[in-house]
Amino acid sequence: MQAWHELVGDAKFLAALTATDERIASEARRGRCPLCGGRLDRGDFPRKPRPGLGAAESSWSKRISLCCSEEGCRHRVTPPSVRFLGRKVYAAPFIVIALVSAAAAATAAAAIASARTRRRWAEWWQTTFLASACWSELRGRLVPAVSERGLPGSLLARFEGAASEALASMLSAISAVTTPRGLRSVRAM
Numbered sequence: 001m002q003a004w005h006e007l008v009g010d011a012k013f014l015a016a017l018t019a020t021d022e023r024i025a026s027e028a029r030r031g032r033c034p035l036c037g038g039r040l041d042r043g044d045f046p047r048k049p050r051p052g053l054g055a056a057e058s059s060w061s062k063r064i065s066l067c068c069s070e071e072g073c074r075h076r077v078t079p080p081s082v083r084f085l086g087r088k089v090y091a092a093p094f095i096v097i098a099l100v101s102a103a104a105a106a107t108a109a110a111a112i113a114s115a116r117t118r119r120r121w122a123e124w125w126q127t128t129f130l131a132s133a134c135w136s137e138l139r140g141r142l143v144p145a146v147s148e149r150g151l152p153g154s155l156l157a158r159f160e161g162a163a164s165e166a167l168a169s170m171l172s173a174i175s176a177v178t179t180p181r182g183l184r185s186v187r188a189m
């Protein structure tokens with residue numbers, strides 16, 4: 001089985017996540033603007049994801065977003081993503097990998113993130129993610145319950161298959177947290 005930290009440079013894995021985001025976006029694009037019913041056009045945000053992603057870099061340099069084509073409305077609809085968690089500059093899979101893999105934390109730590117950055121991510125899972133509407137909804141479907149203190153590793157362990165499949169499935173399951181609706185807090189913190 002492929003080790004978690006090997007996914008960092010896995011072009012096929014990175015391309016599959018991009019394809020998932022493209023598919024989610026084209027589904028969202030078939031809808032109309034929720035405010036005025038106008039057509040939705042692509043209006044992606046530029047990103048400079050870390051760590052450097054080699055050949056996948058250019059396809060990962062945009063967070064897919066949609067924008068209403070009507071003058072005076074221009075309402076923005078940002079579909080869920082399996083590649084970017086909110087405004088974090090690090091690519092989503094690495095925010096999971098750096099926390100669940102001792103090998104990634106030890107050998108590839110410098111390439112992925114500093115200890116300080118990893119502490120910040122760990123805190124994000126324990127605060128923002130735990131309080132989110134996305135987690136509140138997903139949690140109810142997981143039997144037996146997932147250990148919240150063990151996030152994100154405890155959640156990742158629920159998905160089967162090779163490392164790349166398990167991680168891709170987990171990122172799909174939590175993709176709602178990349179939208180304002182899924183990220184909103186439903187718990188008193």
Ligand SMILES: [Zn+2]
Nearest residue numbers: 033036068073
């Ligand atoms: Zn509109």
